[in-house]
Amino acid sequence: MKNIFFIFLLLGIVTTSNAQTARIKGIVLDENKQPVEGVNVSIQNRSTTTNAYGFYALVIPANQKVVVVYSHVAFKNITATITLKSNEDYEFNPEIKSKEEQLGDVIVVSNKKRIQGITTISPEVIRKIPSANPGVESILKLMNGVTSHSELSSQYSVRGGNYDENLVYVNEVEVYRPFLIRSGQQEGLSFTNTDLVQNVDFSAGGFQAKYGDKLSSVLDITYKKPTKFGASLEASLLGANASVEGVSKNQKLSAIAGLRYRDNSLFVNSQQTETNYKPSFADFQTNITYYSSTKWQWNFLGNLSQNTYNYQPTTRQTNFGTVSEPIALLVYYEGQEKDKYTTYFGAIKSTYQASENNIYRFIASAYHTQEQEHFDIDASYYLGEVDTSLGSENFGNVNYSRGIGSQLTHARNNLDAVIVNAEVKGTNYIKEKKYQFDWGVKYTHESIRDRIVEWEVIDSAGFSLNNPILELPVNHQPYQPYTGPLVPYQNVRATNFVDINRFSGYAQVYSKYNIGEHQLFITAGLRAQQWLVSGDKITDAQSQTVISPRAQFTLKPNWEKDMLFRFSTGYYYQPPFYRELRAIDGVVLPNVKAQKSIHFLLGNDYGFKMWNRKFKFVSEAYYKTISDVNAYTLDNVRIRYQANNDTKAYAYGFDCRLNGEFVPGTESWFSFGYMKTEENQADKGYIARPTDQRLKFGILFQDYMPNIPSVKLYLNLVYNTGLPGGSPSYANVYDYQGRLRDYRRADVGFSYVFTEKNQERPQGHWLKKFKDLSLGLEVFNLFNNLNAITNTWVRDAYTKNQYAIPNYMTMRVFNIKLTARL
Incomplete structure (x- = not known):
């Protein structure tokens, strides 16, 4: 009792x-x-x-x-x-003001993120900066170590890695992109809707153990949790997007939703290939947050996307060669391409704050993609000399043909994939928050249903060219009759039903120490993943496990100068995803090992004042040694792996960025990078990797007219030296080590902001309702540079020559944009 x-x-x-x-x-x-x-x-x-x-x-x-x-x-x-x-x-959501005037609205770095080498980017600038493919990725391409050679693609490579080596999170949930995309103009929309974004963090290497198992980078995005009603609308010649957000009266339920539509016809019609192009890229996203109690918070993230790509080329003429010997490629097309990518994504996240020092998160997500890639395109080409006689009626046209041929490509590729994740994560503070302990465990199930049927037949002057890989009799036509079998130049046929189960987990600790008057910050952690591949016709699969220790050290000296020194190192494994398991012939090899990379990164972060304004200079030197590499070929944005782990590689380089108020009241930055990456396949010797980007220079510049401050200017400029590539499909990379031409591009935007002086307007003025109302003009590829993404290889059976004709991307394009935000 x-x-x-x-x-x-x-x-x-x-x-x-x-x-x-x-x-x-x-x-x-x-x-x-x-x-x-x-x-x-x-x-x-x-x-x-x-x-x-x-x-x-x-x-x-x-x-x-x-x-x-x-x-x-x-x-x-x-x-x-x-x-x-x-x-x-x-x-209660208070707004606090800086003790000193802030740098601007490009980069806002909290102390902790600065210590960990994470760059934070303002969503406002992401929305304002002109880009052919607007979004988070357009700004990333100006960041340290990030490169891209396709303005129509949201894909990017980081410090020698390829497009599949980058992690992307939204609200701590990993997001995925379609599998069958082979060119940038098929992508349409990236996953991230910038109207919904609250915070963007990016790390180009040496990242923490709490992030997943990839080799190159982490993009960590947080969507808004609205505190009051708001809405936005943006319309241009390239499409439109709208969003609305709000919160309930009791402040427990908040939601934001966005709808986007994109049409790239303006860009595709600027290319040298004349086409009938009917794209339709659209998606709907929502982020809903509900506080069920003082301790429980629930969040739902949903996305529905459909990209329809209908492409019917008609003609193309590309001039190349030299001044003394100009040559032209004239192509007549028949056929069309019909692609469709439909994706569904949903995630539920629950946050439980057990106490002030203990927070737990439960996350479940599902991703479903249905993709088809169907095309039959017959290209008949004529290769000849160009009439360069001024005043001639045929000036610029082909005088006579020195080579003719045709190419027939066919594909019936279909893929259905479902990826399900379940995860538990925790954050615990110990000893008055001197130590922060993060941990998590995750289960992932991947179910892939894939059928690939594609072939290519090449005919030059009536003679069918054999597959260069198969050991077939030598073709001496027209001097001797050919008695061997007639086969397609390329032929891939496979059907794969694959299931992959993964278990992963991590644990890391963040702590701070005083060394005399200096401060030392340490983040150390460990990741592990175990996976097993199964499916039809897979009988010899073996379970594999990898363990990845990682550590970061940051020293903040007690100097008058605001300076940080960072050192990061660790093992980074990338267990193979489905595309890495599928070899060149389309067959899945279940025992492909994880690629392994050891990172060494040394960085400096220096804040200073110039012209009585704040500036920051960030520099990093890095070295990565990579083993068990899954060598690949890169064609536009399509990656095909050899799936044999017989390659080793390395990458090293230096990146730096200077940002600050070059123009009072606005922030701009200048970035520069040098990198070298090479690989050695089966001990044949080191050659440049497909992403060997030696030099990169980028500028993001903001300005305004002093006498008319409502007129804003935004400049996005990129210069990259040429990448290795452009070799024929299925060619031996050791036989083709040429480089594409340098990539040079400048996009500029002019905007008149009607709400610039809203604070001076009287109450009740109609513009007071708007946070932003502006009308802008954008000029993409301002200097009309010819940038090549791949080569078209034309074969001449008589001269035994092969010609690499560049496939140029978009020319100069004008766009008008209206933006309104409540």
């Missing part, structure tokens, strides 16, 4: 105690409406700190006035006097 009485007494005390308390929670924002990490939220005897998303929750006494203080070393303190009822759950 005493025990029962004691229990009831204890419950009564707890109930009474709870009845006398309430909770205040919310997100602390800066002047740019971005969340601020590390803000101390306190009352007299109790305090907490905002997390990486600016979120805080603090239990306070009920039925009395309480003064809540928000403080941060880089911002002015603010206070709020609040009186809450018992058990009341109140949301």
Whole structure:
């Protein structure tokens, strides 16, 4: 009886105690409406700190006035006097102002992210900067170590890696892209909807153990949790997108949704190939957040996307050669290509804050893609000399043919894939938050149903060319009759039903130490993954396991100069995804090993003042040694692997970026990179990898007219030296080590902002309703540079020559854009 009485007494005390308390929670924002990490939220005897998303929750006494203080070393303190009822759950989202004038709206780096070498990019600039393929990726291509040679593609390579080596997260959920995409103009839309984005973090290498198993980079995106009603609309000659956001009266339910439509006809029609092009790229996304209690938060992220690509080429003429011997390729096409990519994605995330120092997250997601790639295209070509006689009626046309031929390509490729994830993650603070311990376990099931049927037949002057890989009799036509079998130049046929089960987990600790007057920050962790491939006709699959230790060290000297030094190292494994398991002939090899890379990265972060304005110079040197490499060929954005792990490679380089207020009130940056990466296939010797990008220079520049500040200018400029490539499909890469021409591109945007002086307008003015209302003109490829993405190889049976004719990308294009935000 005493025990029962004691229990009831204890419950009564707890109930009474709870009845006398309430909770205040919310997100602390800066002047740019971005969340601020590390803000101390306190009352007299109790305090907490905002997390990486600016979120805080603090239990306070009920039925009395309480003064809540928000403080941060880089911002002015603010206070709020609040009186809450018992058990009341109140949301308050304060906006704090900087102690000094902020740099601008390009990069806002919190102390912790700066220590960990993570770059944070403002969504506002992502929306403003002109780009042929707008979105997060357009800004990434200007970042340190990031390169891309296709303005119509959202894919990018980082420090020698390929497109499949980059992690992308949205709300801590890994997202995927379609499997069958082979050219940038088929992609349409990237996954990320910038209208929904709240925060963008990027790491180009040496990233933490909490991020997944890829070799190159991490893009970590957080979608908005609205605090009030808002809406946006953007329309241009390339399409339109709209979004709406809101919150319930009790502040427990918030939602944001966006709809996008894209039409790349403007760009495709600027290419040298005349086409009938009818694309349709559209998607719908939503992010819904619900606070079921003071401790539980639920979130749903959903996406529905459909890309339809109908392409019917008609003619093409490309001039090349020299001034003394100009040559032209004239092609007449028959046939068409019909592709369709439909994806469904949904994720549920629940966050449970057990206490101020213990947070747990439960995540479940499903991704389903249905893809088809169907085409039959017959290309009849004429290769001849160009009439260069000024005044001639045939000036610029082909005088006579020196070679003729045809190429017939066929594909009936279909893929259906379902990827399901279930994950538990935790964050625990120890010893008054001196140590932060992060951990997680994850299960992934991948189910792939794939049929690939594609072939190519090449005829030159009536003579069919044999497959260069097969050991067939030598063709001496027309001098001797050919008696061997007639086979396609390329022929891939395979049907694969594959299931992959993966278990992965990580544990890492973040801590801070004082070394005299200096500060040392250490992040150390361990990842592990185990996987097994199964499916029809797969009988010899073996379970494989990899373990990846990683560590980061950051030293903040107690100097007058604002300077950080970082060193990162670790093992980075990339267990094979489906495309890495599929060999050149389309057959799945279940025992392909994980590629392994050891990273060494040394960086410096230096903040300084120039012209009485703030600037920052970030530099990094890196070296990566890579083993068990799965060598591949790159054709536009399509990657085909050899799936044999017989290659070793390395990459090293140096990147630097200077950003600051070159023009008062706006921020711009200049980036430069040098890199070299080579591979050795089966001990044949080192050659350049397909992503061997030696030099890269990028500029993001913002300006305005001093006398008319409502007129803004945005410049996006990239120069990359040429990549290796352009070799014929299925060719021996050791026989073709040429490079494509340098990539040079400048996109510029001019915008008139009608809401520039809204603060000076009287209340009730119709423009006061808008946060932003602007009309802009964009010029893509300002200098009309001819940039090549691949080569078309024309074979002449008589002269035994092969000609590499560049496939040029988009020419100069003009676009008009209207933007409105409430």
